[in-house]
Amino acid sequence: MSLYLLRRLLQAALVMLAMSVIVFVGVYAIGDPVEILISPDADQMERERAIKALGLDLPLWMQYLSFLGNALRGDLGRSFVFNEPALQLILQRMPATLELAFGATIMALIIGIPLGLYAGLKPKSFGAKCIMTGSILGFSLPTFWVGLMLIMVFAVQLGWLPSTGRGETVDVMGMRWSFLTWDGLRHLAMPALNLALFKISLVIRLTRAGVRETMLMDFVKFARAKGLTNRRVISVHVFKNIMIPVVTVVGLELGSTIAFSVVTESVFAWPGMGKLIIDSINVLDRPVIVAYLMIIVLMFITINLLVDLSYSALDPRVRLENK
């Protein structure tokens, strides 16, 4: 197991390194590094001094090494706009994004699994057909437009929910969280639902496919032949089997949920990392862009690793192979 973990960590480090090259090439080679790293207000003298100080006169590979060295020490540059370390800026906004992404994931599971179960167990019923049609819509609807429609209906027309912002927050461990207050939850509801929409469709389809496949398995029939109640057969024998693909996919999707929160955060003016990156791209605050990309890649790799580990916890067959 530890050997497996070690191998996975090594792989993760390699991917991280590859991504740092891509980001480096993207920012330092394709774009004009002077423009990117030095404030546009600087005069000629300052520019030349900065170029020397930043080592921009050195060959590209040496520049890359120093970039890598700084990155390893947690120095990803300073934001032009906020004049704060880019890393710090992003970490400050991370709780808001994580809160949104987790909220959406939980919502997707809570809504998606029961609907998927129903559609899988009664595939010919009218309800199941409605659910499946709905899931096609969920895949087709552009997230940002649904967000606008939610605002229009629930905030503008009905006035039930606030349209923008995080609402009241509580400080826990130095980070601000919305989900601990009622006002915060009210603010979280719509953005989380918006972000969850695609995942709900995904979970419905996965669950339904899993149920239909598992119900045909001999062990389900055997479980019924043992005299178990239908409830136990479905909630233990079927459920535990379909949870493996669902958890894997939803877990893997957590990364993309975080990435797609860019859209939802922009619609609902949710002050997270995604809103920050869009603003940064619009004002060309490139150190923040670089820092965001490196952090999100790191998150991706971590999530993939965690999903693999929890996958092996769920599926005993995988556990054995790794020993």
Next chain:
Amino acid sequence: MSASSLPKTGLPAAAVPEVALKVETPFRRFVSEFFESKTATVGLIVFVSLVLIALLAPFIAPQNPYDLAQLDIMDGRMEPGTVGGAGFTYFLGTDDQGRDMLSGIMYGLRISLTVGIGSAFIACMVGASLGLLAAYAGGRTDSVIMRLVDLQLSFPSILAALMILAFLGKGITNVVLALVIVEWAYYARTVRGTALVERRREYIEAAQCLALPTHRVIFRHLLPNCMPPLIVVGTMQIARAIALEATLSFLGLGVPITEPSLGLLISNGYEYMLSGKYWISFYPGIALLVTIVSINLVGDHLRDVLNPRLKK
């Protein structure tokens, strides 16, 4: 493909060129199978209509929304159904510039479809070529290309697109480029998968035995047989590309304001939404939705008809 299906073409075999024979019969079967599904037929009709509207927009739109001379700022943010200063009815209302929304949507559709179909097409060329190369060459070439594909696919499309636009800046060309980079991997993976199966078939061996040049074996023999799954993926990717372009434009990273796609139109209406002027965002959104759903309906059914293996 089979000799028994030849008579269906209705022509004596000698009169039909060889290539046409091979394509014609399965194509007819495919067409009749396709129209068996009502939803897919409706989807296709809607999609074709949308393409026609986009093509004919300059002739059928009540107004040229880019021609500032035709716009009347006094007509700004008018409700659907009001008659404007120019004397015609704004069926879908007007935006803040006094632009007729219906015309705006027709022209926006042009941009959205062009970007979507164009990028899907380019991505298909790039992806299919690389996928074929990977399958045909095998070995190190294959593993390098597939590593790239895996890396690309492990990243959410929006993130990859953001990254590219952050490096390259905005603009229609860059959006297309970003979409191509985001999408090529899907084609490459699909084509490689099919090609790996196909290249073991006898007809490829036969072609190789005839000592045909490699490019001819790949493009004239291998590629046509990889087309069905490629068409399916291509259809779905057009829908994805249109949605992604709209999203990027909404975020202000997509097409420039001078060439508003549906996404940008929706974005323009965003600030007026809170004051209840829903139509500026709502109708372009419906147009976008109908476009995407119609393509998905067609694609969904194409998958069933063209490639039973892909069915889950």
Next chain:
Amino acid sequence: MTALTAAAPTLEVRNLQTHFFTRAGVVKAVDDVSFSVGRGKVLGLVGESGSGKTVTGFSILGLVDEPGRIVGGSILFHGQDLAKQSEEQMRQLRGNRIAMIFQDPMMTLNPVLRIDTQMIETVQAHTKVSKEEARQRARDTLGMVGIPSPDERLKSYPHQFSGGMRQRVAIAIALLHRPELIVADEPTTALDVTIQAQILAEVQKLCAETGTAMIWITHDLSVVAGLADDIAVMYAGKVVEKGEVAPVLDMPLHPYTAGLIGSVPSRNKRGEPLKQIPGMTPNVMRLPPGCAFRTRCAYATEVCKQEVPFGEVAPGREVRCFHPLFPAKQGEAA
């Protein structure tokens, strides 16, 4: 063993009909099946794949899935008609008084649940006992079917067992409540011959000891010969021949039974080509009227196009055929 005659049979199936209502038409998977099995007896239910023997087994346990339905006949378990029981009543019988063993041991145990979970839930589904007691019972039963160190094995997952061991576990699960009837659906087909022999011997011993009646569904006549007391041969959803094992195997009366016996390799003389039944199992959706076997039968005549009655043609011998193969004809058949 035949000396032990119970007053009433444990199970009596009368004219059972189980049909599947598919979009393409009605599939008469089981169409007039009758047999009975008494306490401590083993009935071999024999037939080719697709003859309806598995569906018969599922019908007895009330496990026929949509779009299938029992449409006629009765399944009398101690005189009580199972076809008329509610789902909950059937559930209480299943795994408790009637148990089933499936064909493929690799597929019958849930791969993501431990053996103890799968056994304890079975105990607790029918008796109110603590988890500890249930575990105790599970352990004892595992020991009974010959699984070494049952305590440790309880904590294992199915994939940690071999095929033979898994089938033992499945048999142990079936035996947990000492059922009065076990329906075994080709339980040894997927196993090695040596393991097959071990399991057969153990099952036979257990049945004799506990007085459990058993329906052994198989296509393997040699298994039936060694294990069963009675035999019922099925063809295209119908029982075509029924009787005690020895007379039926020695002197088959239905041409189909004769064909089946003739195609067992060990019965052929060396050098002679293997016998086979010509043609294929018919499509149950489009059965010819009258005897379903007539298209493959050497003795078929015009009269075979009529509905064939199932009746006693000799003491204890029931056959569904207009031309039963009495000894005079036997020579021709061979």
